[in-house]
Amino acid sequence: MKLFDVYPLNNITVVKAKGSYIWDDNGLQYLDLYGGHAVISIGHTHPHYVQRVTEQLNKIGFYSNSVRLPIQEELAEKLGKVSGKESYQLFLCNSGAEANENAMKLASFHTGRKKIIAFTKSFHGRTSLAVAATDNPAIVAPVNQTNNIIFLPFNDETSLEACFNAQGKEIAAVIVEGIQGVGGINVAKESFIQKIRSLCTQHGSVFIADSVQCGYGRTGKFFSHDHANVDADIYSLAKGMGNGFPVAGILIAPDLHSKHGMLGTTFGGNPLACAAALAVLEVIESEKLMDNAKKIGDHIQTELKKISELQNVRGKGLMIGFDVPDTLKDLRKNLLFNQNIFTGEAKPNVIRLLPSLAFNKKDADQFLESIQEEIHAPALNG
């Protein structure tokens, strides 16, 4: 059987990883500022993580949500504490799309309404409602098309207000990333997030903070939406939550009530996933990784801003993007193949940096030196 060919692949076979480094099958070492798409939050193969997951696997790897699984309560308790949302409720699932799917479904159950506001350049996943709320017609299949999603310009408070004034009674939810990831590292203005909060409160709609990529401490606060000092009604989580183990969830405000059978999943919240998620939170806390993300992220941004060839350096903490001019269009590829550095991208010309929250200054400086070298030696590299 062949693999279904949907991913354009780099011709690199990775076989080993540790901290911020990856090795290929030829023993070549790479510096990882991509984290497998913002997934590696505490560093590859962190010893505490490996130990906690191994110990859990030796006890019990899986049982379904038909019995009590105390490790789920342990995770809810820890997540409440580390995120500062102690009064919220936790529903566990398996991926970012599934988290957003459940968030929007719950908002619709709660309000009895159908319309969801999403924004230009948003990305919320590839399943039915999540992809419908994603601003990329190329990945929306005919069966996913719905007139229940209203797209508005990102960071535009006036059109948001106008939409609520016109049809506030129909709006079940607003879904927004605190920093758009796939869309190219576009930071939501604090006043925009505050406006979403106040309009949702005023019209009885649910504020969904998609924190799948921008959350989990990456920006120096647990949720990037926290920079605006307001609470959302639902936060969706995935990526960094399991440091590579597929685990996701939604945090649900206390006034949204559950009913048996309302949401559900076979694999969500299995003991192995919970052990991975607990290990991540324990390391974030003990190694003060949110502080590190802010400190190292600020350093990288400050230094990148001094490189005149790079435009619009932006982001928060260790979620950074910048525009690459046409004359350096191979920069990302050259960083990978000449300097052995993984970075992320966003079409058409953005380089995205999403390293682990434990990324250190030495590695940051190596990256900064390498990028200078690539920018100033384009003739050599072709």
Ligand SMILES: Cc1ncc(COP(=O)(O)O)c(C=O)c1O
């Ligand atoms: C903001 C955001 N939401 C949702 C998703 C979907 O997550 P998953 O690929 O785990 O379904 C992504 C993935 O990139 C994302 O960046």
